[in-house]
């Protein structure tokens with residue numbers, strides 16, 4: 001696997017990979033890789049001739065109270081993992097290379113209104129503008145045929161799809177931006193770089209999140225009203241030791257508009273249950289399909 005740290009080298013290496021009309025898949029990451037990321041690389045390899053993975057801890061998607069400096073960085077280990085999965089090229093730019101004008105001084109950030117404000121956007125203002133901006137840059141830098149993202153960050157995926165569609169990027173169709181189902185630990189907890197921050201006790205209690213979500217989904221699918229199924233879900237999390245719940249809502253999986261009832265007129269897309277809750281100091285998110 002080769003590594004590029006400058007845009008010039010990246011473009012030359014991508015052009016080389018493309019020789020003979022070969023296709024490129026992009027897997028954007030912020031590093032601290034786990035099995036979830038490696039699953040993205042494997043899916044990308046099945047779909048395209050070559051995989052380019054990026055590792056960039058993007059400052060513009062961190063809020064002033066979020067600890068950018070504490071975000072785990074382990075480039076050498078990550079590179080070895082990517083190589084073991086057959087990744088052809090690692091794009092690991094510095095902040096200066098990604099934002100030559102300075103991270104506070106980039107083109108007015110790309111804002112995808114409608115899908116960015118609710119859910120995680122409500123407690124992380126500006127977060128999805130930073131995500132949309134850096135992913136737009138990554139798409140323009142690599143010009144991939146397809147790009148792969150984890151469904152675990154479901155709102156992020158909706159933001160990226162809307163951004164690519166509205167800006168007419170080279171891969172705007174839904175079938176070229178692929179959402180890969182969440183990879184889970186044996187007890188159902190969604191894999192996340194943040195799980196490493198959980199104490200032993202909180203790690204054990206964290207498994208209540210996917211369990212309570214599945215129970216809520218079963219109740220909703222059995223006809224129980226959404227509000228009371230969600231109230232039971234929140235009670236289960238608080239009883240298990242979660243400190244607070246940022247949101248636990250049912251939404252249209254494309255527009256992320258709230259859904260009050262499965263029988264309501266909420267459009268064509270299936271419903272999605274999305275939850276964010278804090279245990280100790282760690283904020284966990286998860287989502288699952290409903291109906």
Ligand code: PAF
Pocket residue numbers: 028029030031056058061131134135153156
């Ligand atoms: O999901 C992530 O790791 C990041 O938000 C992404 C998509 C790589 C953009 O920085």
